[in-house]
Amino acid sequence: MYLFVSGSFALRDVKLTIPAAVERGKQAKLHCNYDMEGEPLYAVKWYKSDREFFRYTPLDTPPYKQFLTPYVHVVQNLSNGSFVVLDNVALETSGKYSCEISADAPSFFTIDASGILQVVEVPKEGPIIKGLKSRYRLNDTLKAECTSIKSHPAANLTWFVNDFQVDPVHLRRNRAHLSPDGFYSPRLGLRLLITKQLFVNGRLRIRCLASMHDIYTKSSEVSVEIEKPKYRYKTTPMPIFQWEDAQPAERYPHTTHVYPGVRSKAMSRYPHFLCYKLNNMRNRIFGNICNKT
Template sequence: MKVQVLMCTYLCFGFVLGLKEVRIQTPIAVKKGESTKLYCWYDIEGDPLYIVKWYKSGHEFYRYAPQEKPATKSFVVGNLHVKESESNATQVTLINVDVDAAGCFSCEVSADAPSFQTAIASGNMNVVELPFQRPIISGLRNKYRINDVLKLSCSSSYSRPAANLTWYINNNQATESFASIKYINNTEQNISMSTLQFQIKSDSFYNGTLKIRCSASIYDIYWQSTEVSAEEDKLKITYIEPISNVIGINYHQPPPNFQLGQTKLDGEIDIKVIGNSAVRIISHIITLKLIGVCRFFIL
């Protein structure tokens, strides 16, 4: 019984000293069709390396065994393509990554004598299909007034996974406390849509302009934005000037005061009567005739 206990203690102690800190480094996401590297870090504390194996969802697709020639060897697993010339004991290079390459990857490290220990670490990788165009904003008018209700929609075309949409108002991220924001993600077609609605206020405009931006993002490898703007439609007050029948040029005294019987400016010249109504013409003719009659009686 004592021997078994000692052996167990030795094995556990050997595991700690022989192989530790096995870590895997996988990218969060990779664009479809691109290449990427997966890393496996470990410390075998002086023991010789026996073998490193890589698995995709439990299926081995690459191994590195320093005692074998060649030391690297790859296996067919789905559409994974390993570039062995750029793969070694601590990394494996995948080229022309397809969407089915997404999933769980594992790195298994085994030390040689005297510890003969094995440890494994796992990590996930996503493969992204990017949208073919920027997000589209619709529903904007050219001008808005205070208390108008602005309602816009933003859509992002097919992508895998569907893009995240974020609204910005005058470069500030829109929040639920300020605006009504609804997301409509079509998981079957991988299309994202979102609506933004709020009431225009006096501080909604900056220098008379309201800017709205919709940004589409996928993990840390895709970020595209579309921005639109509208102007403030201010109410214009129209002043209607009174219509004048008499236009004086170079007036040097107040206009005629009809309440006091003054019908002509004393010593003023260049007085023009405008208007083509028949009433004004007949009045002018009658005035001329009266002047003629007065002259006749004076003579």
């Protein structure tokens, strides 16, 4: 807020620099920068939500003065006319902060600047990836979910495939789970069609990154493989041919020796060569004849 009075300005370029976020339990350093243009400084006053908690007056002894404010603990020996350091910040320390610069006589100009301090609780571990399989076939749909456990506020989640950020069309943002103690566990789903171009040397790298401003960054990575197709060779059965008038196979191989029988008196009526020939042909009728007495 700028106050206009007659005459020239004795103050200008008042700026308040506040970290974008501070981790719970650590220190926060707020910087109030200004140019007095040769005018004497009367006081620097610090406020949280319009409530003064610290004052620096160089002409007073001592020059520091604190005012009791919940969740605001000033490190006095590290604070001066330009800086104020807050120790052991809590989530409740978050809020609007202002520094007010006042010039001494004769101008008595006063200018202030304001900003927001955010205290965060970072996750105790990295993000967790669930739902991935070790192998995928072409044209399969990869489905995975990344979860960051307990933070305040919710951590930002980002998917990467082979170090390239995934297009939002492949993301499924689920509602963050809020625990009874006020911490968030955000979830971000991934749906990706498996194509050959996604794989490098047969592998696909999936990474989920969880971040909170510039004070917390952790990631988890999983690699999956492409499943090679399994070829099944089909065998065609040989046709069975039925030949007409087919002859049965020989009972014995061709190397079987056939020995002629010895002619007896009962066979004297028939020539020896005839009986031998008939026995070789296995003719029952003639066999009976040959054996006839």
